[in-house]
Amino acid sequence: MGNKMTGPAAANIAAAGPPRQKTHIPNHPQRKPQPTSWLGRAWQGSGPGYMFLLPWFIGFFGLTLGPAIVSLYLSFTDFDLLRAPNWVGMANYVRIATSDPKFAASMGVTLFFVLFSVPLKLAFALGVAVVLNRGIRGLPVYRAVFYLPSLLGTSVAIAVLWRQLFASDGLVNSILAEFGIEGPSWISHPSYSIWTLIILSIWQFGSPMIIFLAGLRQIPGDMYEAASLDGASKWRQFFKITLPLLTPVIFFNAVVQTIDAFKAFTPAFIISGGTGGPINSTLFYTLYLYQEAFGFFRMGYASALAWVLVVIIALFTAFSFLTARFWVHYDD
Amino acid sequence: MTSLAIFSKDDSISPRRSRFVSLLFHTLLMVVSIIMLYPLLWMLSASIRPEAEIFSSTSLLPSAIDLSSYWKGWTGLRVEFGQFFWNSLVISVLSVAGNVIACSLAAYAFARLKFAGRNFWFAIMLGTLMIPYHVTLIPQYVLFLKLGWVDTILPLVVPKFLAVDAFFIFLMVQFFRGIPRELDEAARMDGCSAWRIYWKIMLPLSTPVLATAAIFSFLWTWDDFFGPLIYLNDMNNYTVQLGLRSFVDSSGSSQWGGLFAMSTLSLVPVFFFFLFFQRLLIEGIATTGLKR
Structure with missing residues (x-):
């Protein structure tokens, strides 16, 4: 509630009781003499607040806002870490838009990854959550088992494991061989490699599943009872009750997972050995950005790539919020 | 097969049928569980079996227990893995301390203190989450x-x-706002400074959220790959994640045993948190939408 106390709310509070720690405290036992200067009074009101925020302010100006502005500036230069940056105007952005095949490739790979991994992961998460939510015995055990991969999934160890699983002589092919199927070399084949990463992402469906479970628990049971009495089938109940009431949670999960998928880096880096290969088929956008910035030290260009990523993520998010009006069901 | 029964605590169908449905779902969930866990268990078993056997077997049970992979992995690079674990531990512990201290200070200011421009800065702080x-x-x-x-x-x-x-x-602000205001009002009436209220009242009452923040910052820092990749060059400074990556690069596929042994070891701290703090982790995700 604290945050809402401005404007009218602050006025209410002022009417209700003595205002706290504003510029002066009339009805309050004063321990220190009231400072008379304007600055002294301002300090007594706001000083402690700013003192507590000091570390955050240093971080915000020094490590977030400042660098963001500098990065915007660098994106219009040819900065390469060694020499002072030269202003090149829109050249970086023009190159991104018109003549950078690697940009196009990496954007394509990333969009493909987002468009397949996010819906599949969410579908899995929702399906399993719905099954678990029917009051099944052993729920904590299943939930723990499904959650574990989400917790481990981003570490290098798992990427290393994945690299082995889908290698030509890896575990997946050994299992396939027992059924007499000869599998390809998944990670070194340009049309399959991206799918190993999508599967890795689906494997981590546990955390959206937990959010779905929490959402499902919010749906009042009597709605289902009423629907059963009216003779609605389970299937119909799912589509008419569960799904609509869950749309806010689905929306939340979709936005979070999409942003996360755009930022994926480690698995692609490890599985492709940092190259994004074969034939750029796992060249995630962030991996390309890393290569440009820290492989070739084209830091001006990489800054432009970063801002393009921001714009794309912002557009995606804005688009989700715009379409949300048409499918997200808010009760109140 | 799923269409009828998925969503029910059902009275309309017969007990026998409902028992059948429940069995069906347990079978389904178990199959999914096994598929999910199989790779992890396989990696664990690959790390403790004789190296020659790793690729000849899809089974989870090694024919003999052979821990030599752990030794080979530990000393497989020119710097021992012990150094990497130490570096990771130092970075993670310091990061936990930093996050808990600095974020709780800021959160206390946003949740409880009045100062000019508070709402503006709060909005800015939320905005930085999006960048x-x-x-x-x-x-x-x-x-x-x-x-x-x-x-x-x-x-x-x-x-x-x-x-x-x-x-x-953000997480801590939410929690601090749930603490009854009467407590710090009373303390303030008695002349308690903002600092003492923070230190003697807010922090002791906030152990759940501080623990959640501590656990997640430990896990995120432990797993972080990108930061160390950019900032650490000398192998003596490597974290575990960087060590694993060098291992992959240097050994190709010739040393899978050692690689799996070290990979397994690198997951041990994460697994430890999973075992002992599962409730906090799951609540953290369910109530705030924390990722992972």
């Missing part, structure tokens, strides 16, 4: 390079003491 780190990456790198901090742990740790992980501030 992908890529935007600040390069200027930050240049800054740390100029400070001479590259190839030290400072770029990985100092930002945490400046509350750069705004998510934890």
Whole structure:
């Protein structure tokens, strides 16, 4: 509630009781003499607040806002870490838009990854959550088992494991061989490699599943009872009750997972050995950005790539919020 | 098969049928569980079996227990893995301290203190949650390079003491607001300073959220790959994640045993948190939508 106390709310509070720690405290036992200067009074009101925020302010100006502005500036230069940056105007952005095949490739790979991994992961998460939510015995055990991969999934160890699983002589092919199927070399084949990463992402469906479970628990049971009495089938109940009431949670999960998928880096880096290969088929956008910035030290260009990523993520998010009006069901 | 029964605590169908349905779902869930866990268990078993056997077997049970992979992995690079574990531990512990201290200070100011522009700064703080780190990456790198901090742990740790992980501030603000105001009002009436209220009242009452923040910052830092990849060059400074990556590069596929052994070891701390703090982790995700 604290945050809402401005404007009218602050006025209410002022009417209700003595205002706290504003510029002066009339009805309050004063321990220190009231400072008379304007600055002294301002300090007594706001000083402690700013003192507590000091570390955050240093971080915000020094490590977030400042660098963001500098990065915007660098994106219009040819900065390469060694020499002072030269202003090149829109050249970086023009190159991104018109003549950078690697940009196009990496954007394509990333969009493909987002468009397949996010819906599949969410579908899995929702399906399993719905099954678990029917009051099944052993729920904590299943939930723990499904959650574990989400917790481990981003570490290098798992990427290393994945690299082995889908290698030509890896575990997946050994299992396939027992059924007499000869599998390809998944990670070194340009049309399959991206799918190993999508599967890795689906494997981590546990955390959206937990959010779905929490959402499902919010749906009042009597709605289902009423629907059963009216003779609605389970299937119909799912589509008419569960799904609509869950749309806010689905929306939340979709936005979070999409942003996360755009930022994926480690698995692609490890599985492709940092190259994004074969034939750029796992060249995630962030991996390309890393290569440009820290492989070739084209830091001006990489800054432009970063801002393009921001714009794309912002557009995606804005688009989700715009379409949300048409499918997200808010009760109140 | 699923269409009828999925969503029910059902009275309309017969007990026999409902028992059948329940059995069906348990079978289904178990199959999914096995598929999910199989790779992990297989990696564990690959790390403790004779190396020659790793690729000849899809079974989870090794024919003999052979821990030599752990020794080979531990000493497989020119710097021992013990050094990497130590480095990771130092960075992670310092990051936890930084996040808990700096974020709780900021959160206390936002949740309880009155100061000019509070709502404005709160909105700005929420706004920083939306900014992908890529935007600040390069200027930050240049800054740390100029400070001479590259190839030290400072770029990985100092930002945490400046509350750069705004998510934890948000988490703590939510929690602090739930603490009854009467407590700090009363303390203030008695002449308690803001600092003492923070230290003697807010923090002791907030152990659940502080623990959640501590656990997640430990896990995120332990698993972080990108930060160390950029800032640490000398192998003596490597974290576990970087060590594993060098292992992959240097050994190709010739040393899978050692690689799996070290990979398994690198997951042990994460698994430990999973075992002992599962409730906090799951609540953290369910109530705030924390990722992972």
